[in-house]
Each structure stands twice: as structure tokens, then as C-alpha cells.
Amino acid sequence: MVSARRPETRWVTRSIPFVLAGCSGFATYAVAKRICVDFFLNERHQNGPAITFLILYFVFFLLTLTTYLRLFLIIQTNPGVTPLGPKAIELKEKVKNRPRRERDLEAVGRYEARPDDDPDSPGLELFYSKDVFVCETDGRPRWCSTCCNWKVDRAHHCSEIERCVRKMDHYCPWVGGIVGETSFKFFVQFTFYTALTCIIVIVTGVICLQAKMREGDNLDGVIIALLAIAAMFGLFTVTMTATSVRSILVNLTTVDHVKKANRVVHQLALRVPLGTPPGPNYNVITYPLPKPPRRGRPGQSATPEPTSPRDQLASRTYAIVKTEMGENPWDLGFWRNWTSVMGNNPLDWFLPINPSPCTKYESPESFYEMGPVYKKLRKRYGLPELTDTPSGAGGEGAMKEKKPGGEQNEPGPEAERPDEQGTSKAQ
């Protein structure tokens, strides 16, 4: 279980479920007892509105409750954090028995700012088993100085829980922690059902209040309080639902929006045939990195000097290219962006049962399914075709590739799969 670093955040996160329980308890009492039973049934003998409002309220309240529990549970058990690097684990072990405050100080003072220069750096192979990954200018993957590990595509470091999170969206104390790849679908469902429940409560409350006022009754404090609470949560969740749906449709996260996605340029390493020289507008890098480690310099390709036959088989060259400003390499179009998060079956869109398909995406091509920008980039930079693959990334058919001079049972992408699962999906 991953909890927030700051004590005040932990405190707020832990108290909010009680606040929510109090609010929903009060709303249920006000709607069911005060409005439906006391007012419509007993006072006015109107069975129709009483039963309609009761059913509507309880159906949507139960859906809200179920999605909340599903969301809360997944955030506690599988928040989608990426593994820590060996140095971060070592540090964590060292400070394990100290009070939390001291642990934080230690961590701040001893993080690993520089990427690991070891060509055999743990986790690095995962990247060059793919056809495309996000990289820095030197062609190496992004590095997280706190987790002391390489950052997989679209992962972002959350300073609140001090971990990198896959497709991190935001830290939400209302739902118990970090919202990211594994929880975003349930988060949207939760805000959607909460918004609907609030709308039903507001409609019920307003109808009751109007009827009471027509009959010259005094203003009912309980119903006024109910309307105030429902309006507050309603406004908040309607806005959240709208912005979340928009994020899903364009395949961006809140973090991407904050970073002004329309101005972001992505740097990607795209696999090219082994030994491809640098082009007029791109550099290349060949993995495994040479020993002693050497950064790819402008205009010069790092020539690999593999030490073992295994390294030779696993050698891969990548061109380092940039997207244009605002291009999103993972944009699959509205429909597929939507189904990659919400599921392929409309029932999945509404029920908090199955996880998002994107959480299960496994391919030797990329960490996430690539959109048309991937092929456009290859064309734009005039990258040589991969002769050893039937097709480039961007399709669903994951190909098995033949490495130059390789044999049938070479340690290709398939063979590296267990390692990949172990390093990228492990919690």
C-alpha cells in the first residue's frame, strides 16, 4: 500500500471517507425519510412521486457507492506505481525503522539525481526491447531521480506519494490516493454517478420545497441543507466528469493538461535497422550501450562493442526524433481512445467491474498503443524501414521479429516478456 508522504495529506485522505459517509447518510435520511415518506407519502398521500424518487435515488446512490468502493480498493491495492530502482529500495530499507519525518529527510538528501551510467542498468533492457519509447536527448529513457529508476512512457512522478505512477492523472484525497492508469475509468464512473445522484437529490428537494412553500409551510432547514450539499458536490462532480471525459477522448491526462499538452514536444527513440548511421536531422543510439558508458554525441553514432553473443543478438539501433508541438503520439482517435480506457463493451462503460484495456496492453512495440503520429514521424524523418518486421508499431498484431543473424530461439521480444512483466507491471 502506498500512502501520502506529508502527514497532513495522509490525515485529510483518511478523514474524507468519514465526511463522505456523513454526507451520504444525511442525504439518504433527508431524501428517503423527510421527503419521500414524511412529505409525499404521509402528508400528501402521493405514492407515485414517493416511489419514483426513492427508486431513482437508491439506484444511483448504490451505483455511486459501488464505484466508490471499487475505486478506493484499486487505489489502495494497485495504484499503478512503477518499481523503485535498486538504490531507492536500498535507501528505503535503511530508513524503514525510523519515524516517517526522518525517512523523508533522508530521501530528500540522498536521491539519485543522475541517471545510472551502467550499460547493464536494471530495467534499461525493457526499453530497448520495444520499437519505440520516450527518451531524452541522449537517447536514453527518462530517469526519475527519486525512484532511482527509468521512467516508462507516460509515467509521472507523484511527489505526494513519492512514486512514479503509470499515466498519472492527479492525487485525489476524496477517493483515497493517486488516480492513474489503473483507476481512471472507475474515477470517471464515480464522478458521473455522484453527479447524477446529486441532480436527482436537487430535483427531489426543489419539488418538495416548492410544494411546501405553495402550502405556506415554513422553510425546512433539512431540505435547505440537503440542497446546499447536493449543489456543492453536484457542481464539482459535473465539472470533473466533463473534464475527465474530454481527457479520455483526446488520450491525455490531467498532468498532460497542466503541462500544456498543446505546447509539449515529445522526444522518442524509434527503432531503425541495426547500424543505421545518423541522418541529417536525427541522431542515433545503439543498445546495449557500449562499455565504458558513452553518451551519444551530436553527429556521431555510438558504435556498439558488444561483449557477449547475447548482447550482439539483442543489439538495436534507435533514431532520436521529436514530434511537432502538441502532437500526441498515443492519440488513437476519439473512439479508440475512449475504448482503451472505458472498455470495448458499453456495459463496461457503466459498470465498475473490468479494468481499462490499456492497463493490459502488452506489446514488444511500445508501452502504450501508438497512434498515427508514430508512422508520420518515421516518414517525416525519412527513417529506413524495419526490414525484419512485417509492420511497424501502431497495429494490434504484435510481431515476432528476426534479429540479424539470429536463430529461431534467440532472446527476442517474446523471450523478454517475463522480464518486462516483472519490471513494469510489478507493484
Ligand SMILES: [Zn+2]
Ligand atoms: Zn519517481
